[in-house]
Amino acid sequence: MDATQSLRYFGPELVLTAAIMAVLALDLGLTARGIERSRWPGIVALAGAAAAIGSAVRLLRVPAREWLFGRMLVFDGFSVYFKVLLGLALLAAVWMSLGSREVRGQPNEGEYFTLLLSSGLAMLLMAAAANLLMAYLSLEFASLTSYVLTGFLRHNRRSAEAALKYLIYGGVASGAMIYGMSWIFGLTGSMDYAGIAAGIAQLDDPSRGAFFLALVLVLAGFGYKVASVPFHMWAPDVYTGAPIPVTAFLAVGSKAAGFAMLLRFFHFGVGAAGPVGAVTRVPLLQLGTLLCAATMTLGNLAALSQQNMKRLLAYSSIAHAGYALLGFVVFADAGVQAVLFYLTVYYIMNLGAFWVVMLIANATGHEDLPSYRGLAWRGGALPALALAIFLFSLAGLPPLAGFVGKFYVFGAGVERGLIALVVVGVLNSVVSLYYYVRVVKTMFLDEPRAEDAPVHFALNDLAAVGLLSAATLVLGIRFDWLLARVETARRIFAG
Amino acid sequence: MTAPVFLLLAVLVVAAALTVVAHPSPVYSACALVVTLFLLSVFFVALDAQLVAVLQVIVYAGAIVVLFLFVIMLLNLTQPESRPTAGVPVVAVAVGGGIGIAALVAAALRRVPPAGAPALPEGFGDTAALARRLFTAYVLPFELTSVLLLVAIVGAVGLASRKG
The missing domain is CATH 1.20.120.1200 (NADH-ubiquinone/plastoquinone oxidoreductase chain 6, subunit NuoJ)
Incomplete structure (x- = not known):
């Protein structure tokens, strides 16, 4: 499909681009009038994100499966599903930013919202990219904006240090990835995934080794985006140093976009040649299994001793990337479906957890666990209750949404015969219960001491948290609704 | 050549x-x-x-x-400045990896003799042909790069004006 025809399927991206320009122009106008602090950039950004979601939701009903812009992007149910999810992540991040003490009132707020929206735009493109060029470009775009957003906090050394670490790790990972991509292009003579799939089918034995090496290099880039072991080292520092809304956006948005790219690349670009494609031709299954088990185990073990809530959630998000990778290793539609379901549930519960952490940081100025002591008994009963719901859901306890998510991922693994990997996953869930419950215990069972001041939460700040905890509870019981949505999105367009 | x-x-x-x-x-x-x-x-x-x-x-x-x-x-x-030099293991891994990659490339190339390259189309590599490709097949990456550069400028200004 040529460029003009493609624009019909390009609504969310166009809306977001327009919103980016609007926020930028507005910021420029405000600065020219000497207005330093204004809430308008944030409100325009919120409207832009909402309009992008609206446009993506409208596309959900379009059954077409097409190449867009020559052979750069694809339009299918999978990409639209991710666009809605990523749009929601962006909306939540903007909403959080509007209520965040770290972000509001900064003189460069306009730039912050411009960058946040462009990061969202890049992630939407990541979800649809089916061409090595677009994949690399959109991934770099998303990374570049994330680096700056991470270092956004003024006069905060932790934030600057996190941005630098993120930049260096990102540079290495993206260098490895593009080197791998150049090998794939050299071996198959094509940059779009359909051409790569056709090229792989004709590879002979010695080229297979080279192809496998190229896949490992490309995995470095994707693994860095989803924070999987051994490319996870940046996550704890970046999550701790970045402003909380950015941390939440990276944890849910960036990870989802990374998974969208990973799944599309391996199911379409690599997997289309044969029943499970290249899985049987190169030791991809073994590699994936190893990465998945290592990611789950390392994330959970490292989270056990954390005292800072953001750091704890960072390690927990590494562990959750491991659970989602289990669905990836299945290398089948059932696995894609499980990953989609898991990422959606993960979005709700993890975002909720970060939101409560932000509200508590707004109220107390602290993010470390001791400042949560007896929180429920000194004015924070509602946020403490919500956080408990999110953490139990993250641990995977029934009847919460997190349980259903894990159930489907593990179920897909069992169906594929990955019993050992599923056992590792279940054991890890048990381990994770320890550190999630420790937080709940601190909030409810520990007595507040004299130096712990009472805290106050405005009811309207709690609206979003209430919404997310309600979703966690409802999706734990009425998961069939989400499952039906995921079912239509699971088949990835393949040529 | x-x-x-x-x-x-x-x-x-x-x-x-x-x-x-x-x-x-x-x-x-x-x-x-x-x-x-x-x-x-x-x-x-x-x-x-x-x-x-x-x-x-x-x-x-x-x-x-x-x-x-x-x-x-x-x-x-x-x-x-005096800077830390990489230890022997690091150098060994780097050199070993490099030799390994070179061997892989050599093995792949030896088995697949480079096919005669197809004849270049008319006007290959000149400005007009490149521009035509850039604004047809590659128009999306091209435009996206311009957005990326704009955002990079905004980010750079945002970071640089921290001192103010």
């Missing part, structure tokens, strides 16, 4: 690239980078990509390296 010329250029460009990494003085490294990029542009000419070759020299060897030199001089990095 005949094989001896190619080999000579290849040795030169690898030597220059190694100098960029290994030389203790940042200024020398930047100058070696100019040489590397300039030699690479010769390869582009040999591949009938004249415009890319010219852009390589103007943009990379010219503007960007000059910018590097400015930054190095502004930061006053001219004095070579």
Whole structure:
């Protein structure tokens, strides 16, 4: 499909681009009038994100499966599903930013919202990219904006240090990835995934080794985006140093976009040649299994001793990337479906957890666990209750949404015969219960001491948290609704 | 390009690239980078990509390296500092990995003799042909890059104005 025809399927991206320009122009106008602090950039950004979601939701009903812009992007149910999810992540991040003490009132707020929206735009493109060029470009775009957003906090050394670490790790990972991509292009003579799939089918034995090496290099880039072991080292520092809304956006948005790219690349670009494609031709299954088990185990073990809530959630998000990778290793539609379901549930519960952490940081100025002591008994009963719901859901306890998510991922693994990997996953869930419950215990069972001041939460700040905890509870019981949505999105367009 | 010329250029460009990494003085490294990029542009000419070759020299060897030199001089990095040298295991892994990759490439190439390249289309590599591709097949990446550059400027300004 040529460029003009493609624009019909390009609504969310166009809306977001327009919103980016609007926020930028507005910021420029405000600065020219000497207005330093204004809430308008944030409100325009919120409207832009909402309009992008609206446009993506409208596309959900379009059954077409097409190449867009020559052979750069694809339009299918999978990409639209991710666009809605990523749009929601962006909306939540903007909403959080509007209520965040770290972000509001900064003189460069306009730039912050411009960058946040462009990061969202890049992630939407990541979800649809089916061409090595677009994949690399959109991934770099998303990374570049994330680096700056991470270092956004003024006069905060932790934030600057996190941005630098993120930049260096990102540079290495993206260098490895593009080197791998150049090998794939050299071996198959094509940059779009359909051409790569056709090229792989004709590879002979010695080229297979080279192809496998190229896949490992490309995995470095994707693994860095989803924070999987051994490319996870940046996550704890970046999550701790970045402003909380950015941390939440990276944890849910960036990870989802990374998974969208990973799944599309391996199911379409690599997997289309044969029943499970290249899985049987190169030791991809073994590699994936190893990465998945290592990611789950390392994330959970490292989270056990954390005292800072953001750091704890960072390690927990590494562990959750491991659970989602289990669905990836299945290398089948059932696995894609499980990953989609898991990422959606993960979005709700993890975002909720970060939101409560932000509200508590707004109220107390602290993010470390001791400042949560007896929180429920000194004015924070509602946020403490919500956080408990999110953490139990993250641990995977029934009847919460997190349980259903894990159930489907593990179920897909069992169906594929990955019993050992599923056992590792279940054991890890048990381990994770320890550190999630420790937080709940601190909030409810520990007595507040004299130096712990009472805290106050405005009811309207709690609206979003209430919404997310309600979703966690409802999706734990009425998961069939989400499952039906995921079912239509699971088949990835393949040529 | 005949094989001896190619080999000579290849040795030169690898030597220059190694100098960029290994030389203790940042200024020398930047100058070696100019040489590397300039030699690479010769390869582009040999591949009938004249415009890319010219852009390589103007943009990379010219503007960007000059910018590097400015930054190095502004930061006053001219004095070579004593810096930690990589240990033997690291060097061994790096060299071993490099040899391994070279062996893989050689094995792959030996089995698949390079097929005769198809004849180049009319006007390959000239500005008009490149522009036509850029605004038809590659219009989306092209436009996206312009958004990326705009956002990069905004980000750079945002970071640089932190002091204010």
